Amino acid sequence: MIDKDRIAHIGKSIMGNALTSTGFSSQFNELRNIKVIIQTQITDKLSQKELYDIALSKKNDTVIEKLIAIGKALYIQNPSDEKAYMIAISIATIIKEYEWGSYYLSGDGLYELVNNIA
DSSP states (O other): OOOHHHHHHHHHHHHHTSEETTEEOHHHHHHHHHHHHHHHHHHTTOOHHHHHHHHTTOOOHHHHHHHHHHHHHHHHHSOOHHHHHHHHHHHHHHHHHTTSOSGGGSHHHHHHHHHHHO
């Protein structure tokens, strides 16, 4: 398990160093790419009802489980604490974009996501 202090440290490092003199850092670009990969992969895995729930901003736990499953598959390819954080924050951002709240973006929610992925 990745503890909350480690998650906070990784988040501060990635977000605090997101901008460089030449643009975005390689880690921040990786985070952005992970989010796009997850968004692309989830599209093919959603039922009509799940798509309606997203369109209506109605939280659907099955969709969240599918997002986490995609995240786990990505994590297994190259496991690290940093990768688990980037995947979790990407999923949390997608959930927020679905207008299902920001619980997973920090604190206990982010901790839960990271450790479900790792």
